[in-house]
Amino acid sequence: MSDSEPAEKLVTIASYSTPYEANMVQAQLAAAGIPAFVADEYTIGMNWLYSNALGGVKVQVPVSLAQEAQQLLAAQPESPIPDEPDTEVCPACGSSKTETFLNKRNSFLAWLLLGLPLLLPTERKRCHDCGHEWNPAR
Ligand SMILES: [Zn+2]
Numbered sequence: 340m341s342d343s344e345p346a347e348k349l350v351t352i353a354s355y356s357t358p359y360e361a362n363m364v365q366a367q368l369a370a371a372g373i374p375a376f377v378a379d380e381y382t383i384g385m386n387w388l389y390s391n392a393l394g395g396v397k398v399q400v401p402v403s404l405a406q407e408a409q410q411l412l413a414a415q416p417e418s419p420i421p422d423e424p425d426t427e428v429c430p431a432c433g434s435s436k437t438e439t440f441l442n443k444r445n446s447f448l449a450w451l452l453l454g455l456p457l458l459l460p461t462e463r464k465r466c467h468d469c470g471h472e473w474n475p476a477r
Contacts, residue, residue, distance in 0.1 A: 347401040347402060347403065348401070348402050349376060349399040349400065349401060349402070350399060350400065350401075350402050350405045351378070351397045351398065351399050352398055352399065352400055352405055352408050352409050352412065353397070353398045353409075353412060354395035354396060354397045354398070355395050355396045355398070356395050356396070357396065358377065358396050360396070361377045361395075361396035361397070361398050362377060364398050364412065365377050365398055367411070367412075368398070368400065368408055368411065368412075371407075371411050373400055373404050373407060373408050373411070374400065374401065374404075375398055375399065375400050375408065376398070376399045376400070377396060377397070377398060377399075378396070378397040378398075378399050379395075379396055379397055427464060427475060429464075429466035429468065429469065429471055430471070430473055431466060431469050431471035431473075432466065432468055432469045432471065434466055434467065434468040434469065436466065436467035436468055437464050437465065437466050437467065438464070438465055438467065439462060439463070439464055439465075439475065440462075440463055440464075440465055441462060441463070462474075462475060463475070
């Protein structure tokens with residue numbers, strides 16, 4: 340004789356701004372043997388503007404495993420995907436205050452000449468100090 344167990348209550352242990360991040364954490368927890376659930380994923384996928392209003396995409400686990408799950412997450416690095424440092428210096432003046440921007444003018448010209456817009460505008464670098472522009476080395 341086996342009574343059906345009442346479903347264990349779920350608690351939110353973390354929330355993220357994108358379903359991608361929540362799914363990463365869900366996979367990490369699952370790999371550690373903790374069943375995790377992603378809440379609100381569908382709603383946010385429908386409209387990214389709702390993300391903040393709902394408090395992000397929530398990762399939920401059973402109450403009895405919440406502490407274990409939080410310890411596991413605390414051991415993870417803050418950002419699994421490090422930002423690529425923008426350290427290229429200006430070839431004209433040597434300043435490191437440079438930025439990458441997309442040269443949409445080239446894309447527009449290609450549209451005029453070829454009759455179709457380029458999907459990827461040319462990536463260019465620009466110096467904040469002297470205004471020099473150049474093509475990044477790749
Ligand atoms: Zn410069």
